[in-house]
Amino acid sequence: MSIPPPPGPHQPQGSPEQAQGPSAQGPYAPPPSPYGQGAPGAPGPYGYQPYGAYGPYGRPVPVNGVAIGALVLGILCFVPAVGLVLGLIALAQIKKKGERGKGMAIAGSVLSCVGLVLWALALATGGASDFWDGFRDAARGEGTAYSLVKGDCFDSPTGNLEGDAYDIDEVPCSVPHDGEVFAVVSLPGGDYPGDEEVSSTADDKCYALRDGYAMDSWAVPDDADVYYFIPSRQSWRLGDREITCLFGSTEKNGKLTGSLRSDPTTLDVDQTVFLSATNAVDTALYEEPEEYPEEDLAANRAWAKDVHAVLGEQIEGLRGHSWGPDTERPLADLIDEMEDARKEWAKAAAAKDVDTYYAHYDNGYEYVDGPTTVTAREALGLDTTVPTYEDDSSGGGESTGAGGLDV
Incomplete structure (x- = not known):
């Protein structure tokens, strides 16, 4: 085997050292190269191939x-x-x-x-402009649940209002849509309170605000219920502190058509006064105790007393309002029935036994959603379709929310 010479210039052929013969080159002189100088495949100037991907001593050449x-x-x-x-x-x-x-x-x-x-x-x-507009809208939250405000209607990409929501498509309320926003509630800062607490808060707040947006509850379809967007743990870290209350259909693939908004921005003064009074009474009636009179007569008597008080307040308000010539008589008839009902609730509040309580309880409910109420509504130009109510076998109280989405 031959050992290549140390680095350094080779002596040219025919030099004096070479002329002295093989012994002058030392005992380790390599044999003559079979390649001519500069021939294809010939060694480099030092008698061996270039380093290639590796430098001296096996070190790799760096990447630029x-x-x-x-x-x-x-x-x-x-x-x-x-x-x-x-x-x-x-x-x-x-x-x-x-x-x-x-x-x-x-x-x-x-x-x-x-x-x-x-x-x-x-x-x-113009594609660059469209891209920038999309980027700007995303930064503002447009096209997401964060951008919705009171009165907006939208479609959900999933077609339902349960699970997680990342974006929405805002549409006119005049076309079929998945949801309509009726309130936006801001939550306080601090640590994330947990899924259950946020959902419970949304349930309480949204149901309390429902009638302020859809004052004419008779005009709300039977399949419409309350839903809400709530912050998730992830969106909370990004500053999301809003609960978005909305109406949606409980039917599978159901849609809402037309806005459900009926508040002072869409109603006249007579309609607003009438609905404010009847909704206040309805709210009092919804607060009926969960325990039946047989289980807790005292609690039911206390509730009957509250209903009596609310009826008195609303009757006074209706009587103090100046009604038009077409509505004065129908409203006077309704007020008379409300006064009769008020007397029955007073007797229920004073009942000494369950049977007596039930007798006055039934008489007190008799006028509610009755023919006189329908006539008054018709005179005011309000919806006259009597709503249907689910049987609440628990003995009272309001139904729980239809559900919500995390955003």
Whole structure:
């Protein structure tokens, strides 16, 4: 085997040292090369092949960092002009320093050129403007549950109002839609209170605000119920502190059509006064104790006393309002029935036994949603379709919410 000479210039052929014969070259002189000087496959000037991907002592040749940057920018296409410039700089450095990364530099330059073409097309067709508008809307929360305000109608991409919601499609209320927002409630800051507490708060707040938006409860379809968007633990970290209360259909794939809004912004003064009074009475009636009179007569008598008091307040308000010529008589008849009912609730509050309580309880309910109420509503131009109520076998109280979505 032959050992290559140490680094240093070879002596030219025909030099005095070579003329002295083999012994003058030392005992380790290599045999003459079978290749001619400069012939294909000939060794380098030191008698062995270049290092290639490895430097002396097996150390790898470093990859050019500018080439890596050019490739990354070329792939992302955010700033293609910069990627192209970096690719050209990297090629020059690689050639000068013998570093690796030529392929990455070329690929980054090519991708950057493609990016420049795409950006030019986007600017020519308006696509860049559309992209920026979309980015700006996303930053503002537009197209998401965060952007909804009172009175908005929307469609859910999933077609239902349960589970997680990440975006929505706002639509006119005049077309079929999945939901209609009737209130937005802000929660206090601090740590996330937990899913159960947020849901409980949404249930309480949304039901309390429902009648303020849809004052004419008779106009609300039977399949419409209360839903809500609530913050999730993840959105809470991003600053989401809003509960969005909304109406939605309880039917599978059900839709709402037309706005359910009936408040002072859509009603006249007579309608507003009438609905404010009847809704106050309805609220008192909804607070009936869960225990039957047989189980807790005292609690039911106390509730009957509250109903008696609320009826007195609302009768006074209705009598003090100046009604038009077409509504004065129907409203007077209704007020007379409300006064009769008020007397029955007073007797129920004073009942000594369950049977007596039930007798006055039934008489007190008799006028509610009766023919006189329908006539008064018709005179006022309100909905005259008597709503249906689910049988609440628990003995009273309001139904629980239909559900909510995390956002």
